[in-house]
Amino acid sequence: MILIVGGAGYIGSHVVKELLNQKHQVIVLDNLSTGHREAVDPRADFIQGDIRDESLLTHIFTTYKIEGVMHFAAHCLVGESVVKPFIYYENNVAATLLLLRQMILHNVTKFIFSSTCATYGIPNAKRIDENCPTKPINPYGHSKLMVEQILSDFSKAYGLSYIVLRYFNAAGADPEGEIGEDHTPESHLIPNVLLHLLGKKSSVEIFGDNYGTKDGTCVRDYIHVLDLADAHIRALEHLFATRENQALTYNLGNGKGYSVLEVIKMCERVTENKANIVISPGRTGDPAYLVADYEKIRKELNWRPVYTLEDIVNTAWNWHTSHPYGY
């Protein structure tokens, strides 16, 4: 059985559905702080609770035969982390330590960790590969990089076998339309544009239009949640297939950069609607340009993204139009 921590959240719930489709047994632990009970596939076991509750973790590790853990639970907003760093270090680093302690105590060695391209900071590269220096520029990125260091040390000392997945910008929704992105408040670009085009927000803000990019707006690499789900399953299967401890780090992105303006244009095209754009100051902690080189995971786990930006916007639009109030 695989324990999915944070499996009621946006990315976790999509991974849970794919794991179940591929006949894995799944138990989800989530405190529902930003996740939704309805997002958890009914075929999964669900426990509402917090990873900081050590007696609950002991109960889970002694009751269920947990063979591996995927850890999605975190605070994960770049801007919020700049103004509320305490909760980022507390929930992303200290709470993860508690989870890892229980794993070690119960001899569970396989671990997949949701990290981020925010660990790179402002890279000096057109495409970021895993050898680029990690110099985060916000507390969120620092908190994820700290966990990566902890995992490396724990692997050597306690035999942890792990894969760190550094996602770029997750987007899109389940093509079957059952689950999708639902955050309150919503801060991510694509849902914000689509919610505006759906008439739920009066305008869409562009945070900064004088970055040193092709049109002055920030460039990001948008990766479909189902491509992320596929990578998680490959990572899990790799950990189960190898005898030696693994200590691996992979980027997960599309390898293509789109500016905020280009994303808005794609949303306008898919929805056949015109956006009312407002230019606002850039957000603190936002790098100008982040695009992935995903060669390493392509070579080693035979993963490659299959969804385009248009697929991302189409599936997200399908979700928002069928769930205008979220779950």
Ligand SMILES: NC(=O)c1ccc[n+]([C@@H]2O[C@H](COP(=O)([O-])OP(=O)(O)OC[C@H]3O[C@@H](n4cnc5c(N)ncnc54)[C@H](O)[C@@H]3O)[C@@H](O)[C@H]2O)c1
């Ligand atoms: N969304 C992105 O673009 C993106 C990019 C890079 C990395 N990530 C990482 O991926 C992971 C998932 O992101 P998401 O967008 O699905 O976020 P999300 O907020 O939708 O999901 C996080 C889930 O974790 C749960 N949770 C948080 N703290 C918890 C705790 N202490 N105990 C139990 N449950 C807890 C929340 O209720 C939520 O269901 C995060 O670790 C994030 O840092 C996300």
Ligand SMILES: O=c1ccn([C@@H]2O[C@H](COP(=O)(O)OP(=O)(O)O[C@H]3O[C@H](CO)[C@@H](O)[C@H](O)[C@H]3O)[C@@H](O)[C@H]2O)c(=O)[nH]1
């Ligand atoms: O209404 C909006 C929302 C966002 N943006 C811009 O759009 C880009 C993407 O922003 P957003 O969708 O909020 O994602 P990021 O801030 O890039 O962060 C996401 O992607 C990171 C990886 O790049 C993850 O680590 C984070 O968890 C996840 O929130 C940024 O340049 C924002 O300034 C706008 O202009 N208007």
